[in-house]
Amino acid sequence: MRAGADRASGADPGPARLDPAAVERYSRQLVLREVGERGQLRLRAASVAIVGCGALGSPAALYLAAAGVGRLTLIDDDAVSLDNLPRQPLHDEGALGAGKAQSAARRLSLLNGAVQCRALRRRLVPDNAGALLAGHDCIVDGSDNFPTKFLVNDVALALGVPAVIGGVLAFRGQVLVVAPGGPCYRCLFGEPPPVGRVGSCRTAGVLGALAGIIGSLQAMEALKLLLGIGRPLAGRVQEYEALSGRWRQVPFPRAAGCPACGGHSR
Ligand SMILES: [Zn+2]
Secondary structure (H helix, E strand, C coil): CCCCHHHCCCCCCCCCCCCHHHHHHCHHHHCCCCCHHHHHHHHHHCEEEEECCCCCHHHHHHHHHHHCCCEEEEECCCECCHHHCCCCCCCCHHHCCCEHHHHHHHHHHHHCCCCEEEEECCCCCHHHHHHHHCCCCEEEECCCCHHHHHHHHHHHHHHCCCEEEEEEEECEEEEEEECCCCCCHHHHHCCCCCCCCCCCHHHHCECHHHHHHHHHHHHHHHHHHHHCCCCCCECEEEEEECCCCEEEEEECCCCCCCCCCHHHCC
16 A cells, blocks of 8 residues: 555544445545545545645546545635635635635535534745645645745655645646655755746636646646555656647656655655
């Protein structure tokens, strides 16, 4: 079995079988040979940290909660604003002004009351990242800035927890998985670009549907990791260009001397 649900965080795993309501709820995924009751119990025992409850975190969190992942830690220090709503369907008009993490927890608990949501109105920074991300089976990065993505990469490698990192800008999106041992985000991109060198969604714009695609892909990769099925997007970056409708997958090696994953080969 893969690291994933087995490493999980020591919480009560619950009954060894699914109850009739869970069998009904998850019936379409239970019939998948790769999931089944055993996989569903793994999801129920699993915990995922979601960094950023915005454009990428919205679809990622919705699909992970809907699929029955037992515990979600929602990390975001921002509040819901009107200009979030076109691309952050986790939030609604009733949540304007509320913390995004709290708004996310409220919505996800309505979607699936069995999911334990922990809402943290915190910004992930080097001083708290190790403590906030430890104890999870997977980390989903839905942040909107390079320093946070590099931080998630470095801390995930240090903790030995896989991370699914996504990004969107204008009409382009990408996803990669950083598995323990690398190759990693830093192998691909080197150092965070100087502030202002690369545009942000605020200046370059983005359509919500693109973030929906990329965030959903992140949820799918996280589910694969938790279930121990398929081949994760590790050492490969999946790119999507919406205007042409083209998908492209680019393999990349571990960078020689990478300071984040170089010393963790296994
Ligand atoms: Zn690396």
